[in-house]
Amino acid sequence: LAEALPVGIFRTDTEGNYLYTNQLWREMAHGQSSCSRFWGEALHPEDRDKTLVLWHQCVKSQLPFVAEFRFQHASSPRWVSCVAVLERDTYGQVTGYIGTVTDITERVNAHNSIYQAHKALENRVEERTADLRAKNRWLQQMITERKRAEAALLEERNFISTVLETAAALIIVCDRDGRIIKFIRSAQKLTGFTLDNVHGAHLWEKLTPPEERDFTMARFHQLANITATPIEYESYCLTQHGEKRLISWANSAIHSEFSACIAPLYHG
Structure with missing residues (x-):
């Protein structure tokens, strides 16, 4: 079931060392997922410190971990959205985390493209008012598409969470x-x-x-x-x-x- 889901799935112990990863996680993390290794080793250097500070805060406070960050990758960094919840044993003791990562690289790239386009339009507003109006219409279309993509991503994330937490099948x-x-x-x-x-x-x-x-x-x-x-x-x-x-x-x-x-x- 975990291999069939369209998200990366991982389990760690309380120290953040891998207990399990599915194939999609390994692809996004570019192989940085062998057992007994710390999951933070797969993080992009520019995101590592702030992401691990948040991770350790969540572990210390026994809170869910929710973050967006980049994985190192051979071709280019991959942006992911990560949601992880506590796992407990039958006595209620925390044994680690189980979570999912969803590739949001396209969404982030689209957001950056929109931001750059908007700045360019601001610089040219006085000289090319007519062109600015055309660019603004394009920008609104991109914003609408981004919202649709975000809504679809949220729906998918909620679906996966529901499947993992309360599977209806036997x-x-x-x-x-x-x-x-x-x-x-x-x-x-x-x-x-x-x-x-x-x-x-x-x-x-x-x-x-x-x-x-x-x-x-x-x-x-x-x-x-x-x-x-x-x-x-x-x-x-x-x-x-x-x-x-x-x-x-x-x-x-x-x-x-x-x-x-x-x-x-x-x-x-």
Whole structure:
């Protein structure tokens, strides 16, 4: 799911060291995203100090981190809009941040172009009034387009935030041994189980009818050994009261940078 979203996604520990980045983040940060490295190393030198001051203030005060800055890049700096929120463990202790970055380079470049055009018009106003009026009409059009782009960007950002915080689909994440580690709200609503009920249990122990356990285990081992194509199939899921719910699954796996399976992801 994280690889399919149109934004860069990252997770860090409380020190700002990478725990996870998706492919789009790595492209925007030009590869400055290997595990155990500080995310600030990817910042453009001119933005590094002020951005890290804000980052450390947010970490100290346990506040969301919202900022716009540039990443270093081989071709040219990439402007991004970053939104990151605190992650907490089951005891409420802060374990790090999870966030997204959206490429806003075109918007920033458009803004700079508009600013330069406006200054040029001011300098020529006395000599070329007629030309200034034409330029102002063009400027208003550009402002309107920029507002539309900003509104679309805000809508996209809100959508991604909603997907990450409250996914409507049934999503279950297991560890490499098939034990359940994440059980989102929609899965709890469908099955009646809470995360405490199923955490640490094998998927096929709690949620699979006895007659389908071998099939589910086989699909799990298949999922752990592929790197690209999702595995699609239908099977029953047990509720807390023993009822069966037929689920259409499209499952994939989260992989490390060395293609090792980190966590099978069940999406139904």
